[in-house]
Amino acid sequence: MTSYIKIPSHLTPSDPQGSELLARERSKATFDVNELTLALYGSEELSRFKKILKILESDPILDKSNIYYMGRTELFKYALRKDKRIIQLAATHKWNVDEFKIASRLVDMSGPYSIHQSMFLPTILGQGTEEQKRKFLNPAIRHEIIGCYAQTELGHGSNVQGLETTSTYIPETDEFEIHTPHLTAAKWWAGGLGRTANHSVVMARLITNGQDKGPHPFIVQIRDLTTHEPLPGITIGDIGPKFGFNTTDNGFMLFDHVRIPRFNMLSKFSKVTKGTGEYKNPPNEKLSYGTMVFVRSVIIFNAGLALARAATISVRYSAVRRQFVDKENPMILPNGQVVETAVLDYTMQQYRLFPVIAQAYAIYFTGEIITNLYKQYIDQSSRGDFSLLADLHASTSGLKSLTSDIAVDSIEDCRRSCGGHGYSNFSGFTRFYQDYLPNTTWEGDNYILTQQTARYIIHSKQQSEEFSLRSNESPTIFYMLRYLSNPSQKCTVISPSDFKNPEVQLAIYGYRAAYLIARAVDQIDNHKKSWNSMLVEINRISRAHCQYILVHNFILTLQPQTSDSMNEKRRILHNSPSLKTVLTSVCNLFALHTMEKNLSEFLESGYLSPKQSEMLRVQISESLNEIRPNAVALVDAFYLPDYLLNSALGRYDGKVYETMIEWASKEPLNGITLDINPYSEKLFRNDVKAKI
Numbered sequence: 141m142t143s144y145i146k147i148p149s150h151l152t153p154s155d156p157q158g159s160e161l162l163a164r165e166r167s168k169a170t171f172d173v174n175e176l177t178l179a180l181y182g183s184e185e186l187s188r189f190k191k192i193l194k195i196l197e198s199d200p201i202l203d204k205s206n207i208y209y210m211g212r213t214e215l216f217k218y219a220l221r222k223d224k225r226i227i228q229l230a231a232t233h234k235w236n237v238d239e240f241k242i243a244s245r246l247v248d249m250s251g252p253y254s255i256h257q258s259m260f261l262p263t264i265l266g267q268g269t270e271e272q273k274r275k276f277l278n279p280a281i282r283h284e285i286i287g288c289y290a291q292t293e294l295g296h297g298s299n300v301q302g303l304e305t306t307s308t309y310i311p312e313t314d315e316f317e318i319h320t321p322h323l324t325a326a327k328w329w330a331g332g333l334g335r336t337a338n339h340s341v342v343m344a345r346l347i348t349n350g351q352d353k354g355p356h357p358f359i360v361q362i363r364d365l366t367t368h369e370p371l372p373g374i375t376i377g378d379i380g381p382k383f384g385f386n387t388t389d390n391g392f393m394l395f396d397h398v399r400i401p402r403f404n405m406l407s408k409f410s411k412v413t414k415g416t417g418e419y420k421n422p423p424n425e426k427l428s429y430g431t432m433v434f435v436r437s438v439i440i441f442n443a444g445l446a447l448a449r450a451a452t453i454s455v456r457y458s459a460v461r462r463q464f465v466d467k468e469n470p471m472i473l474p475n476g477q478v479v480e481t482a483v484l485d486y487t488m489q490q491y492r493l494f495p496v497i498a499q500a501y502a503i504y505f506t507g508e509i510i511t512n513l514y515k516q517y518i519d520q521s522s523r524g525d526f527s528l529l530a531d532l533h534a535s536t537s538g539l540k541s542l543t544s545d546i547a548v549d550s551i552e553d554c555r556r557s558c559g560g561h562g563y564s565n566f567s568g569f570t571r572f573y574q575d576y577l578p579n580t581t582w583e584g585d586n587y588i589l590t591q592q593t594a595r596y597i598i599h600s601k602q603q604s605e606e607f608s609l610r611s612n613e614s615p616t617i618f619y620m621l622r623y624l625s626n627p628s629q630k631c632t633v634i635s636p637s638d639f640k641n642p643e644v645q646l647a648i649y650g651y652r653a654a655y656l657i658a659r660a661v662d663q664i665d666n667h668k669k670s671w672n673s674m675l676v677e678i679n680r681i682s683r684a685h686c687q688y689i690l691v692h693n694f695i696l697t698l699q700p701q702t703s704d705s706m707n708e709k710r711r712i713l714h715n716s717p718s719l720k721t722v723l724t725s726v727c728n729l730f731a732l733h734t735m736e737k738n739l740s741e742f743l744e745s746g747y748l749s750p751k752q753s754e755m756l757r758v759q760i761s762e763s764l765n766e767i768r769p770n771a772v773a774l775v776d777a778f779y780l781p782d783y784l785l786n787s788a789l790g791r792y793d794g795k796v797y798e799t800m801i802e803w804a805s806k807e808p809l810n811g812i813t814l815d816i817n818p819y820s821e822k823l824f825r826n827d828v829k830a831k832i
């Protein structure tokens with residue numbers, strides 16, 4: 141990469157150096173970082189991760205050093221090149237699906253093939269028959285065809301039932317005719333559609349024998365495989381520049397009576413019979429929405445990693461960045477010199493950043509548990525048992541909403557905690573934040589999704605006064621029985637440290653959720669309140685329930701389990717008292733900080749008293765102190781390499797200032813010679829500055 145300005149090489153940052161400060165932080169840790177990394181990922185995944193990282197870091201095509209200086213078209217070309225490269229490397233090194241995902245995560249740039257991987261393939265896999273998988277999935281896995289997922293329309297996104305695109309069965313030719321009846325039915329937003337995909341999953345209303353059966357998925361070839369031009373009757377384009385995600389070509393698409401074979405309706409669950417057009421109902425009406433449930437579960441898991449990334453950059457930088465001298469407790473070097481205090485030592489910075497570390501761990505563990513619940517559902521559904529679907533849909537909807545909201549807020553908090561440098565692209569926050577943002581909107585707007593969760597809980601309560609639930613069918617709301625049946629209980633805390641008791645924490649969260657639900661049911665049933673008038677309360681219910689799940693899962697992860705049910709990761713954790721101690725502090729901080737942020741609801745429920753809320757604050761401050769020596773080690777344990785972070789501020793070696801000036805010297809604007817004469821029409825002089 142070219143430098144345009146020569147930086148005097150004798151200049152170094154004033155002492156202490158960033159590397160020294162981070163080394164000091166690391167030496168303070170009370171646990172073994174490598175052990176925690178293993179407890180998070182397991183030895184097999186970690187070694188795969190390291191192996192893949194080595195390959196990517198040394199690949200010139202996947203070099204990231206230039207990307208902060210690129211405009212959209214250049215970035216898009218880079219993204220296409222890197223997508224192709226990952227596919228080539230996957231073939232060379234025979235990567236399986238998980239290894240491919242690791243590589244994509246490390247390269248860390250949405251690209252023209254991203255939705256092919258994240259939605260096109262999973263939809264065919266989840267909704268296609270064996271014959272359809274042979275026809276579409278195998279070539280798609282080999283990337284002989286590239287697909288996208290076109291569900292959202294210009295006029296409809298959240299309301300899937302409101303989609304307007306039609307797919308009408310024509311018995312005479314045994315085909316479907318896909319058609320865009322109005323401008324509002326134009327497919328819009330599909331990633332990879334704009335310039336790349338030659339196939340698409342199209343969600344369209346199935347019309348057969350004059351009856352509208354609602355939205356179903358169809359595979360439509362949209363571009364010629366040789367010329368790459370749109371096929372007759374199909375109009376396609378890129379939707380233009382966006383807030384972020386500009387390395388993906390989100391597109392629009394219009395159909396003018398386009399015919400596809402009947403075979404192309406994904407028919408694992410519902411079918412249309414040849415000739416008669418008879419419709420066979422799916423065993424569960426919502427199975428065609430299956431891809432959304434899957435992707436929502438992935439979004440939950442990814443939110444934990446996004447938080448870990450934001451925390452890594454901001455905590456490391458805060459250990460290196462020094463401002464003012466804390467006169468009561470100055471930072472003194474071994475030679476006796478008093479230096480400015482690391483901003484990580486200011487309690488306000490700790491209050492802003494340590495909860496983000498805690499959120500990362502909490503959501504990471506819940507992400508694992510939800511991934512396992514999804515696998516359990518897939519296993520059961522392959523045997524025709526769909527009983528888990530309603531609970532899984534409710535929990536993934538609410539958790540997708542809550543965790544991506546937390547991540548978006550905390551990424552921005554972390555960015556701001558880096559002060560002015562947080563505003564520079566070199567911080568590693570800009571594209572990361574922009575590209576993360578749509579997680580709050582796609583796969584269901586976060587406010588709308590909370591209605592799904594609350595509705596499931598409220599219906600369960602309404603269906604029976606005793607709220608009779610079966611733990612195998614309603615695993616995520618089963619806990620409520622205990623709290624709903626005992627509404628007049630009070631919190632037992634009498635000193636701040638009582639808040640560290642996991643039973644106490646669960647009871648506080650449980651009663652608050654139960655209180656909100658009981659109140660909403662009363663408003664709806666007895667005061668005849670409309671659903672719309674209750675939407676704010678409904679949002680609260682979903683958040684309260686999902687916060688309970690996050691706290692519960694964190695506590696569960698730290699509790700001893702029978703050795704049979706323990707996998708390698710949990711065994712490492714449970715055999716290490718130092719890991720359990722530090723993670724218990726992190727768990728406490730998550731539970732108590734989240735409580736404090738929502739204090740009014742806990743007080744309102746009457747379970748917690750104002751006096752106890754004062755004690756809560758004292759205990760939070762105590763938890764921050766407990767975490768302070770381990771802050772850098774806790775983010776290091778996530779093992780997010782510099783290659784991924786691409787951040788001058790969050791570098792593992794702490795060379796913040798050296799990197800900032802080196803990267804600034806490479807800004808291409810520094811390489812052009814401007815003609816600043818206001819009376820000259822020219823913008824640049826012809827003599828371009830020499831490159832160094």
Ligand SMILES: CCCCCCCCCCCCCC(=O)SCCNC(=O)CCNC(=O)[C@H](O)C(C)(C)COP(=O)(O)OP(=O)(O)OC[C@H]1O[C@@H](n2cnc3c(N)ncnc32)[C@H](O)[C@@H]1OP(=O)(O)O
Nearest residue numbers: 257258291297298299300301426429432438533582583584
């Ligand atoms: C591999 C790597 C992956 C990487 C991933 C990361 C990158 C990701 C990149 C992503 C890029 C972006 C890609 C994209 O953005 S793709 C586009 C994504 N679009 C959406 O997510 C649209 C959101 N809208 C909906 O899902 C539905 O319209 C909702 C849910 C809002 C309403 O629904 P509906 O309109 O039907 O009306 P209803 O509320 O009366 O519900 C009726 C009944 O159905 C049940 N129900 C509803 N939904 C489900 C369900 N899913 N499973 C099981 N059940 C479900 C429901 O509980 C109710 O049950 P009951 O109460 O009657 O018993």
Ligand SMILES: Cc1cc2nc3c(=O)[nH]c(=O)nc-3n(C[C@H](O)[C@H](O)[C@H](O)COP(=O)(O)OP(=O)(O)OC[C@H]3O[C@@H](n4cnc5c(N)ncnc54)[C@H](O)[C@@H]3O)c2cc1C
Nearest residue numbers: 289290291292296297298329330331578581582583584587
């Ligand atoms: C970067 C990006 C990539 C995407 N990729 C794809 C893709 O590959 N394929 C695809 O099909 N789609 C894709 N989408 C579309 C995405 O799934 C939708 O934008 C999303 O589902 C939200 O729908 P909407 O845009 O219609 O929002 P709207 O529903 O119009 O929401 C607008 C506002 O109205 C509120 N609102 C709407 N209805 C209600 C209600 N009933 N109660 C209360 N409030 C309500 C919402 O909370 C929101 O604040 C993508 C979107 C983005 C941003």
